[in-house]
Amino acid sequence: MASLCFVLMVSVTFVYTAASIIVRPSMYSDGGWGFLGWESGQRASAGFNYSMLPDLADISKGAAGFGTVWSPGQNVFPELLASSGLSLGLSIALVTAAFSALGLVGWYLLYRAFGFPLRTAMIALAIVASNRFFNTPFLIYNGGEVLLFGVAPYFALMVWKLRSLRWSAVTPMLVGTFVLFFAKLSGIIFAAATIGAAATCGAEAWRDRDTLRKMVVAVVTVGLVGVTFYFAWYSRGWTPVHPTSQLNWARLPMDVAYAISASCCATLSLPDMASYILMYPGRAVLKSIEPGFLVFLPIAVGVFAVTWSRLRGDYDEYLRFVSLIAVASIAVLLVTWVRGSVVGHEERHLRLVALLFLAGIVHAFVEFPGKALRTTFALVVVGASLYGLASFAIRVGVISHGPLGDRGFRHMIASPEVLDFMRKIDVAGPDRAPPLVLVPTPEMALDFARARVMANQADFDSPDELRARIYRGRVARLYVIMQNKLVANGKADIILRSFADYAIDAWQTIPLGDFVCFYQELPAK
Numbered sequence: 001m002a003s004l005c006f007v008l009m010v011s012v013t014f015v016y017t018a019a020s021i022i023v024r025p026s027m028y029s030d031g032g033w034g035f036l037g038w039e040s041g042q043r044a045s046a047g048f049n050y051s052m053l054p055d056l057a058d059i060s061k062g063a064a065g066f067g068t069v070w071s072p073g074q075n076v077f078p079e080l081l082a083s084s085g086l087s088l089g090l091s092i093a094l095v096t097a098a099f100s101a102l103g104l105v106g107w108y109l110l111y112r113a114f115g116f117p118l119r120t121a122m123i124a125l126a127i128v129a130s131n132r133f134f135n136t137p138f139l140i141y142n143g144g145e146v147l148l149f150g151v152a153p154y155f156a157l158m159v160w161k162l163r164s165l166r167w168s169a170v171t172p173m174l175v176g177t178f179v180l181f182f183a184k185l186s187g188i189i190f191a192a193a194t195i196g197a198a199a200t201c202g203a204e205a206w207r208d209r210d211t212l213r214k215m216v217v218a219v220v221t222v223g224l225v226g227v228t229f230y231f232a233w234y235s236r237g238w239t240p241v242h243p244t245s246q247l248n249w250a251r252l253p254m255d256v257a258y259a260i261s262a263s264c265c266a267t268l269s270l271p272d273m274a275s276y277i278l279m280y281p282g283r284a285v286l287k288s289i290e291p292g293f294l295v296f297l298p299i300a301v302g303v304f305a306v307t308w309s310r311l312r313g314d315y316d317e318y319l320r321f322v323s324l325i326a327v328a329s330i331a332v333l334l335v336t337w338v339r340g341s342v343v344g345h346e347e348r349h350l351r352l353v354a355l356l357f358l359a360g361i362v363h364a365f366v367e368f369p370g371k372a373l374r375t376t377f378a379l380v381v382v383g384a385s386l387y388g389l390a391s392f393a394i395r396v397g398v399i400s401h402g403p404l405g406d407r408g409f410r411h412m413i414a415s416p417e418v419l420d421f422m423r424k425i426d427v428a429g430p431d432r433a434p435p436l437v438l439v440p441t442p443e444m445a446l447d448f449a450r451a452r453v454m455a456n457q458a459d460f461d462s463p464d465e466l467r468a469r470i471y472r473g474r475v476a477r478l479y480v481i482m483q484n485k486l487v488a489n490g491k492a493d494i495i496l497r498s499f500a501d502y503a504i505d506a507w508q509t510i511p512l513g514d515f516v517c518f519y520q521e522l523p524a525k
Contacts, residue, residue: 002119005126012129013100016392020093020138023400026410027092027141029457031074032442034143035088036455037067038075039446048072054454058473059436059499062452068237073182074143087408088446096137099150104129106153111359113157114318120363127358130385132269133351135392139399141409144184145348151183152352156194160321163198165214170221177225185239188229190352192222193328201320243339255337257293258345259330264300264361266347266354268384271296276391290345303361306373310364322356329353405447414444417513418481425479426451435477438495440486458482458491466494474501480518487516 027035037051044052046064049072055063081091104125111121128134137146155176162169173195180187199218205211233239265271274292311319329350336343343349365377402410403419411419426448428434438454439445445453452475458466478499486492497504502520510517 002122005119005122008126009104009122009129012135012389013097013104016100016135016138017093017097019392019396020096021090023139023396024087024089024404024408024410025092025096025137025139025141026399026402026412027443028143029442030070031141031143032444032446032455034067034070034075035079036442036445036453037065038072038079040453041067042079054436054452054471055473056469056471059454059471059478060473060475066236068233068239071144071182071185071187073147073184076182077147078141089404089408089410092141092409093138096141096146099146100134100137103146103150103153106150106157107355110153110157110160113160114359115315116359116363120359120366123366124359124362127362127381127385128267128355131267131388132272132391133266133348133388135388136395139392139395144186145351147183148180148187148190148352149355151179152187152190153355155180155191156356159194159198163201163214163321165199165217167217170217170224173221174224177221181229186349188225189329189332190325192225193325193332195221196328197321197324201317201324203316240343241336241341244342246340247338248340249338251337252334254290254293255334255345256330257297258290259333259350261293261296261300262345262347262350263326263330263353263357264303265296266351267358268381269347269388270380270384271347273384273387276387293345304357306368307357307361307364310368311360315360315363318360322353322360325356326350326353406449407446409443409446411444411447413441413483414439414447415513415515418444418515419447421510421512421517422447422481425477429477431476433476435479436475437479437481439481440483444481456495458486458495461491463491463494466491466498469498471499472501474522476522478502478520480507481512481515482518483515492516492518 037053038049040052040062041047041050041064044062044064046052049067051065051067052062053065055061057063077095078088078091081094082088086094107128108121108125111124112118116124133145134149136142158172158176162172173191177188177191177195180191195218199214200211202208202211202214262271271292308319329352333343333349347354365374368374368377399410399412402412403414403416405411405414405419406423414422422437422444425435425437428450434450434452436452436454437445437448438456440456440458442455442457445455454471456466456469480495480499482492482495486495496502496507496518506520507518508520510519
């Protein structure tokens with residue numbers, strides 16, 4: 001069984017990598033924003049992690065800003081490869097493959113360090129490799145998610161081995177936390193939860209005098225991390241955990257249901273599969289998948305109950321360790337939700353917790369004496385894995401039909417006609433100044449080599465959000481590229497009127513198939 005799982009894991013990972021290199025990946029808009037900010041800052045020599053985008057108060061000038069929304073790792077690693085001459089698309093494919101493989105090895109080492117037998121570890125990793133969350137970044141780069149998958153198990157393994165928490169452990173834990181944070185902002189939450197769990201996961205920790213010493217070490221370490229993070233990052237700009245509304249206690253029951261459900265099933269992408277079945281455009285049964293978490297809740301509770309009852313005795317310390325990590329991680333998320341942050345109910349937020357539980361769940365059910373429960377578990381796993389593999393195959397077909405840009409990645413919004421037009425306007429004018437171009441999604445902006453660029457997400461931004469952005473100042477050549485549907489729903493008009501120093505009736509248009517370009521040019525001096 002272990003050998004078969006190993007072959008499956010290696011085979012599917014090789015197929016994912018080959019498809020990624022041949023087809024070339026696309027990216028989510030989060031990745032587009034990250035690359036756009038990073039590259040604009042590098043071109044202007046603005047400093048590490050600084051962007052240099054047009055200033056809304058005067059679009060003829062640039063405004064430097066320190067990036068706090070995403071950690072730099074998702075941009076740095078692909079850009080390092082791209083600086084050697086590789087295309088950005090190929091660089092993304094190689095980074096994804098490297099961190100995915102690194103993660104599989106890391107989770108294997110961690111599961112074995114927890115004491116699980118080879119068969120359990122390999123079954124768990126075969127499940128991971130077959131599921132949608134694992135293969136998604138090979139074709140749609142999700143930045144920090146795949147990086148965190150690759151480095152988190154090594155941090156957990158280090159803390160597990162250092163769980164006696166001598167003072168000598170402070171330095172490696174601080175360095176490890178920085179690595180997690182560099183991969184993804186939420187890595188700092190996982191690091192703090194893991195360190196805290198190590199201090200209190202011993203047998204009858206409340207009676208052990210040594211627990212107090214370990215808690216002091218943990219508090220000092222987490223405190224140093226927290227102070228550094230606050231002054232070096234959090235206080236310098238907006239982050240997704242910043243509160244945006246009034247306290248929202250009414251959502252707490254749904255928040256709890258989501259957190260418990262995701263901690264159990266995020267490795268199987270079950271909520272994602274439910275979204276595909278129940279919320280697919282054109283045949284949607286539900287408007288939100290949140291009610292599904294209420295359905296998953298009793299199932300998750302049952303799975304955890306079986307796991308605890310089967311593993312108690314032989315794996316007590318493992319159960320305490322991962323459960324304390326889960327409780328701490330969930331507590332942080334609940335606080336951010338109650339405070340009204342924009343962090344949504346996405347299973348990825350608790351995927352590391354689910355990965356920690358996965359080996360224990362697999363071991364409990366694979367070794368369960370009752371055939372009915374083992375069979376049920378096997379059917380769920382096989383169904384989720386088949387969904388993951390099938391979704392990848394479908395995604396290959398969809399992504400491969402997207403136009404390949406000059407940077408070597410696939411565009412899923414821009415059309416070939418638009419990309420061709422972008423190349424034509426990406427030149428200096430008579431005054432040797434580059435044009436300023438506003439595009440409707442950040443990844444499109446990455447294909448400009450010379451133009452100054454701005455981006456929005458008009459498809460998803462509300463009319464009020466679009467009205468709130470006012471652009472002042474004038475440039476020699478201004479282009480605004482938008483989908484025709486934005487003209488039809490009135491958002492294009494809102495965006496054009498946002499350029500306060502341009503007459504609304506002076507815009508000229510260039511049809512580009514499903515897109516249209518609005519432009520104004522100042523007379524040559």
